[in-house]
Amino acid sequence: MAKIHTLGFPRIGKHRELKRALEAYWNQKIDKPAFTQQIEALEAQRFESFSHLDLVQVGDFSLYDHVLDTSFLFSNVPQRALQSRDSLDNYFRVARGKASINDCCAASASQMTKWFDTNYHYIVPEFNQDTVFSLNSDALLGKVRHARSQGFEVKPVIIGPLTYLYLGEVSDNTPVLDLLDKLLNEYKLLLNQLAKLGVSWVQIDEPALVTELSPQWQFAYKYAYEVLKHAQVKLLLTTYFGDLGDNYKLVCELPVAGIHVDLTRAQIDASALADRLLPEQVLSLGVIDGRNVWVSDLSELIEKLQALAQKKGDLLWLAPSCSLLHTPVDINTETNLPAQVKPWLAFAQQKLEELHTLKVALGPNPGAASAALLANKKAIEYKKRSALRSRPEVQASINAIEPSWYVRDKSFTQRYAQQADLINLPQFPTTTIGSFPQTPEIRKLRQQYKARAITLNEYEKGLEQHIAQCIAQQEEIGLDVLVHGEAERNDMVEYFASYLNGMLTTDFAWVQSYGSRCVKPPIIYGDISRKTSMTVKWIRFAQGLTAKPVKGMLTGPVTILNWSFVRDDQPRALTAKQIALAVREEVLELEANGTQIIQIDEAALREGLPLKRAQWTEYLSWAIDAFKLSAGGVKNETQIHTHMCYSQFNDILPDIQRMDADVITIETARSQMKLLDAFNDFKYANSIGPGVYDIHSPNIPSVKDIESLMKRAMDQLPSERLWVNPDCGLKTRAWPEVKSALENLVEAALALRQNQVSV
Numbered sequence: 211m212a213k214i215h216t217l218g219f220p221r222i223g224k225h226r227e228l229k230r231a232l233e234a235y236w237n238q239k240i241d242k243p244a245f246t247q248q249i250e251a252l253e254a255q256r257f258e259s260f261s262h263l264d265l266v267q268v269g270d271f272s273l274y275d276h277v278l279d280t281s282f283l284f285s286n287v288p289q290r291a292l293q294s295r296d297s298l299d300n301y302f303r304v305a306r307g308k309a310s311i312n313d314c315c316a317a318s319a320s321q322m323t324k325w326f327d328t329n330y331h332y333i334v335p336e337f338n339q340d341t342v343f344s345l346n347s348d349a350l351l352g353k354v355r356h357a358r359s360q361g362f363e364v365k366p367v368i369i370g371p372l373t374y375l376y377l378g379e380v381s382d383n384t385p386v387l388d389l390l391d392k393l394l395n396e397y398k399l400l401l402n403q404l405a406k407l408g409v410s411w412v413q414i415d416e417p418a419l420v421t422e423l424s425p426q427w428q429f430a431y432k433y434a435y436e437v438l439k440h441a442q443v444k445l446l447l448t449t450y451f452g453d454l455g456d457n458y459k460l461v462c463e464l465p466v467a468g469i470h471v472d473l474t475r476a477q478i479d480a481s482a483l484a485d486r487l488l489p490e491q492v493l494s495l496g497v498i499d500g501r502n503v504w505v506s507d508l509s510e511l512i513e514k515l516q517a518l519a520q521k522k523g524d525l526l527w528l529a530p531s532c533s534l535l536h537t538p539v540d541i542n543t544e545t546n547l548p549a550q551v552k553p554w555l556a557f558a559q560q561k562l563e564e565l566h567t568l569k570v571a572l573g574p575n576p577g578a579a580s581a582a583l584l585a586n587k588k589a590i591e592y593k594k595r596s597a598l599r600s601r602p603e604v605q606a607s608i609n610a611i612e613p614s615w616y617v618r619d620k621s622f623t624q625r626y627a628q629q630a631d632l633i634n635l636p637q638f639p640t641t642t643i644g645s646f647p648q649t650p651e652i653r654k655l656r657q658q659y660k661a662r663a664i665t666l667n668e669y670e671k672g673l674e675q676h677i678a679q680c681i682a683q684q685e686e687i688g689l690d691v692l693v694h695g696e697a698e699r700n701d702m703v704e705y706f707a708s709y710l711n712g713m714l715t716t717d718f719a720w721v722q723s724y725g726s727r728c729v730k731p732p733i734i735y736g737d738i739s740r741k742t743s744m745t746v747k748w749i750r751f752a753q754g755l756t757a758k759p760v761k762g763m764l765t766g767p768v769t770i771l772n773w774s775f776v777r778d779d780q781p782r783a784l785t786a787k788q789i790a791l792a793v794r795e796e797v798l799e800l801e802a803n804g805t806q807i808i809q810i811d812e813a814a815l816r817e818g819l820p821l822k823r824a825q826w827t828e829y830l831s832w833a834i835d836a837f838k839l840s841a842g843g844v845k846n847e848t849q850i851h852t853h854m855c856y857s858q859f860n861d862i863l864p865d866i867q868r869m870d871a872d873v874i875t876i877e878t879a880r881s882q883m884k885l886l887d888a889f890n891d892f893k894y895a896n897s898i899g900p901g902v903y904d905i906h907s908p909n910i911p912s913v914k915d916i917e918s919l920m921k922r923a924m925d926q927l928p929s930e931r932l933w934v935n936p937d938c939g940l941k942t943r944a945w946p947e948v949k950s951a952l953e954n955l956v957e958a959a960l961a962l963r964q965n966q967v968s969v
């Protein structure tokens with residue numbers, strides 16, 4: 211009989227217990243024993259969800275990030291963070307950095323970047339030629355022992371050695387694969403320790419196998435798994451997020467006891483794959499979509515899997531396509547979803563239930579699954595037939611799009627001159643990326659409104675006060691282009707979703723984005739159009755308070771798409787176009803209301819790139835078009851900004867150029883402006899605001915830091931096309947630090963203007 215398991219489960223808890231425990235601990239509201247106790251309770255809650263699983267994963271839970279855990283597992287921790295004897299303290303220091311206290315003990319955080327093509331961020335391992343690895347497995351072994359003592363068949367989960375190396379960054383010129391042998395020694399030790407504890411299966415995650423690998427990397431895979439095959443445990447090698455592509459043959463031939471493939475994203479013929487494997491090898495099929503929230507068509511799956519289940523027996527394992535980290539925890543926490551749509555949805559808990567139904571239906575007593583199957587059939591039928599998905603007027607407006615809508619009237623150079631005449635800005639204009647601190651007061655105000663403790667009018671008056679304070683602060687700091695601060699937004703995507711037909715927002719469907727930070731990705735279920743204007747009244751209000759220009763602030767179509775759960779019945783390109791039209795309407799309404807500068811954030815454009823380069827052109831073609839469609843309608847005098855963070859753009863600069871934003875603000879502080887070399891080499895023609903303030907860290911950049919970063923920027927790009935701004939929005943920071951940092955930023959810009967830079 212087929213076995214069921216999952217590659218991972220959300221860590222945050224049904225009620226974001228992880229967030230609450232972490233933030234209380236960081237803010238010294240609770241001490242370490244209380245923190246540990248809360249975490250133990252959360253882990254116990256998670257285990258309750260695993261009662262039907264044949265193998266229960268251990269090691270997928272993490273206090274911050276599983277890649278960072280792996281770095282600690284092998285003691286690959288940056289020296290600068292090893293300041294405390296308390297390893298938890300050091301752990302959070304790598305993750306978050308630490309501000310200096312009386313000029314002592316500051317440590318910059320490690321870089322954080324996107325986990326493959328998801329909105330989850332991991333802490334980038336740091337390597338150099340002197341990197342040594344040393345196994346430190348106490349924490350993992352403790353968890354394994356604990357789970358085993360509760361009677362579970364435990365399957366430890368670790369990141370594979372090659373994916374770990376693949377995810378890191380080397381600070382010197384050492385080829386990262388030179389570190390492989392050293393690392394493999396520690397993996398061998400670890401696997402043998404696990405074997406000694408009585409573990410029989412270890413899940414070893416190698417999602418790098420769905421990317422295009424050079425022959426050298428392919429060879430490294432063969433080599434590594436030849437070395438690891440001598441361990442006394444069975445390895446389940448997991449791949450996910452896509453097709454194996456050219457690595458298919460390689461994977462089939464690796465000497466492991468089982469492999470897992472993602473059947474929701476890959477066109478893999480499961481029975482052909484089963485035939486390729488040795489009869490005794492386990493085939494784990496990722497049949498339930500771990501990246502989306504729709505119910506699975508279980509009857510269809512049963513039909514597909516029946517023969518294979520017969521043939522492989524308990525060597526067929528069924529699982530979600532990837533870890534369920536990327537889905538919300540439990541649909542039952544939602545109480546306000548429309549009754550028509552709720553039955554279409556399955557969150558992590560429901561996905562495990564779907565697996566159980568599959569297992570029973572494929573087993574000796576399929577009748578026991580018939581009630582669950584019937585309910586599933588109904589939901590699928592209902593979703594297919596529903597009229598909710600279609601809006602003929604949206605389809606008509608898509609058909610009415612003209613090619614000229616995508617392009618600005620004049621070239622950048624001409625627009626630059628026209629905008630300079632109208633918007634009077636100094637050299638090195640200073641600005642911010644949009645959000646200012648989302649203070650407890652703002653959150654409380656919104657919570658009161660949601661709980662109907664205050665009226666809409668009271669809520670909006672409250673927001674106006676926050677916006678007015680934000681404008682006053684910026685004037686005091688002396689910034690040139692102001693923002694309203696985004697107080698009215700719970701999230702830059704969710705807020706817009708609530709003004710769009712065809713999209714649903716939820717109350718509690720949280721998904722971890724990084725550390726304690728979570729998002730509630732909206733759910734796109736139908737054709738999209740703008741219900742009403744979305745931001746105009748706030749921008750008008752803010753502009754009414756100041757003589758300085760206030761930027762309009764919108765989230766772009768590609769980012770709204772990539773940070774939502776998408777409908778599965780039409781291409782993403784078409785959905786993006788629908789969103790682009792809605793954003794375009796808002797852009798034009800802002801312009802008509804006198805807004806001279808409009809920023810359209812495309813923070814998630816880079817993240818949406820397919821993991822295989824061969825598919826990039828197609829994606830970039832429609833994604834950039836969607837941005838251009840949203841922005842292309844304005845007059846030459848209107849300045850369009852865009853913003854992107856966490857992005858390696860080196861490979862896509864022609865596409866960034868094609869966006870033709872007048873100004874692009876990017877994240878460059880943590881990487882010391884490295885990215886600008888590429889902009890220079892490419893001869894990027896428009897204006898750039900390279901981030902000079904790493905907003906993910908509590909560290910406050912000094913005037914000197916900022917000046918020296920800007921100096922580097924000036925080495926690469928002409929001063930007249932440079933702006934001075936932070937890396938990203940300031941919503942996660944607190945006012946005192948934001949104020950100091952921005953004061954320094956303005957002072958640095960003044961010095962640059964007066965040519966008084968000393969560095």
Ligand SMILES: Nc1nc2c(c(=O)[nH]1)N[C@@H](CNc1ccc(C(=O)N[C@@H](CCC(=O)N[C@@H](CCC(=O)N[C@@H](CCC(=O)O)C(=O)O)C(=O)O)C(=O)O)cc1)CN2
Pocket residue numbers: 329648650653654656657699700701702703704723724726727728729730773813941942
């Ligand atoms: N969608 C998305 N993806 C993104 C980003 C982004 O901004 N949005 N930024 C990048 C980094 N990721 C981030 C993701 C989340 C947050 C973030 O700040 N999240 C907040 C939640 C934001 C939110 O929805 N806030 C709600 C408040 C919800 C809440 O917690 N309410 C409290 C009650 C209010 C209180 O007392 O605080 C509760 O339910 O208990 C609001 O403002 O209304 C958090 O985890 O704390 C920041 C960066 C990349 N990906």
Ligand SMILES: [Zn+2]
Pocket residue numbers: 643813853854855937938939
């Ligand atoms: Zn950003």
